[in-house]
Amino acid sequence: MGSNAIAADVEIPSDLAEARLLQSQIEEALQATSYTEHDIFSIKLALEEALVNAIKHGNQMDPDKRVVVNYTVTPERFDIRITDEGPGFNPEDVPDPTLPENLERGSGRGVFLIREFMSDVQYHGRGNIVTMSKLKNGASEA
Amino acid sequence: MASKPAGRRRLEVEDIGDIAVVNFVDKKILDEQNISMIGEDLFRLVDELGRRKILLNFGNVDFMSSAALGKLITLHRKLQAVQGKLVLCKIAKDILDVFKITKLDKILVISPDEQSGLQSFS
Numbered sequence: 001m002g003s004n005a006i007a008a009d010v011e012i013p014s015d016l017a018e019a020r021l022l023q024s025q026i027e028e029a030l031q032a033t034s035y036t037e038h039d040i041f042s043i044k045l046a047l048e049e050a051l052v053n054a055i056k057h058g059n060q061m062d063p064d065k066r067v068v069v070n071y072t073v074t075p076e077r078f079d080i081r082i083t084d085e086g087p088g089f090n091p092e093d094v095p096d097p098t099l100p101e102n103l104e105r106g107s108g109r110g111v112f113l114i115r116e117f118m119s120d121v122q123y124h125g126r127g128n129i130v131t132m133s134k135l136k137n138g139a140s141e142a
Numbered sequence: 143m144a145s146k147p148a149g150r151r152r153l154e155v156e157d158i159g160d161i162a163v164v165n166f167v168d169k170k171i172l173d174e175q176n177i178s179m180i181g182e183d184l185f186r187l188v189d190e191l192g193r194r195k196i197l198l199n200f201g202n203v204d205f206m207s208s209a210a211l212g213k214l215i216t217l218h219r220k221l222q223a224v225q226g227k228l229v230l231c232k233i234a235k236d237i238l239d240v241f242k243i244t245k246l247d248k249i250l251v252i253s254p255d256e257q258s259g260l261q262s263f264s
Contacts (some may be wrong), residue, residue, distance in 0.1 A: 014175060041205070041236040046173065048207045056174070098245045104219065106212035109244050113208055116243045 006033065007072040014067065019051040022069060026080075035139040039137050040115040042086040049110035050082050050130055058086030058128055077119075078134045080138055088126030152176070153183050160188055161195040161263055163256065171206035181213035185220060197259045201232035211246060218250055227251070228254035231259030 006029040012018040026047060030040050051067070059065035062085075071080040095102050097109045115121050120133040154165040164184070171177060187193040196217070218228045231253040234243065241247045253259035 001225055020172075036191075038236060044205060045207065045240070052174075052207070052209070055207060102244060103249055106215055107209070109208040113240065113243065 004033065005072060005074045008070070010069045010071075011066050012069065013063055014061050014065050015063070016052070018053060019055060019067075023047055023051070026071060026073070027088045029071075030078065030092075033073050033075055035073075035078070036137055039078075039134060040046070043134050046114045046118045046132055046134075047080070047122075049114050050080075050132065053110055054082050054084035054130075056084070058084030060086065076136055078136070079131070080133075081129065081131045083129045086128050088123075088128035090121050090127055143225065152180050155187070158197075158260060161197055161260060162191075162193045162198060163197045163260075165199045165201065166203050169202060169204050171203060171210045172177045174209060177209050177213060180210070181216065184213065184217050188217070188220045188224065188226065192236075194221065194224060195211070195263050196221065196226070196228050197256065197263070198230045199232050199256055199259070200230060200234065200237065201256075203237065204234055206237060206240070208240075208244075211240075211244065215246070227263060229253055229262050231256050 008025070010022055012022055023044065023104070027040060027044060030043060054067045055061060059067065065085040067085075068083040069080065071078070091111055094111045095108060097103070097105060097112050102108070114130075114132065118132045119135045122131050123129065124131065152167050154167060156163045156165070164187070166180075168176075171180065178181060184196075187196060198214075214228075214230070220226075221228045229251045232255055238247075238252070241250065241252065251262055253262055
């Protein structure tokens, strides 16, 4: 792995405060690798939605269950894999929140936003593992 | 007393005529519990304080998650039910993209700045 790559394997409890610390750590790695503010926003949003899904919907906030996160930041791309211990889900069962009949629903936009803001998103296994990638947008001004 | 020791303030509300202009204290609108409390504070403006025109100024907000969108939709519906109106203004470009991508800009009134937001009530 090149000297410009930052990689980490982290295991956190089903605790949103722990997720927040991890998000800060990843944001720092992205800033250190000169990602644009727009890319950082996109990754932060996808990360927030995916971690909340893993902790709340996957692990049901169970303190005995863990979330495993593996991520890599390079000057070209950001990759992350998030695994929870929940029953999983079929992303195709999640209704499109932009259909007129769903527009005013109070929730159900997380999975959709992750797809829109990341370059590639895939669910694996029973749906309890998500991998997401973001290709760095354009060259930095530096 | 200059400040209240308990109950952190999440919203700043200023009355401009009959319009309640609401600013968010936090830069990030995150966390279910926090969002829930912001929602309660917003709903109280309508349900208990009888406000009918609310302008939410997002000028201070640089990040929010989808969990907050549900509260905005509920607030919009509450105001519609009493012939009131909700207007959002000064939303940062990245956050505005979230509204556009989810097509919530089709049901919520969004103004570029506070002045045009105030005018959209007349």
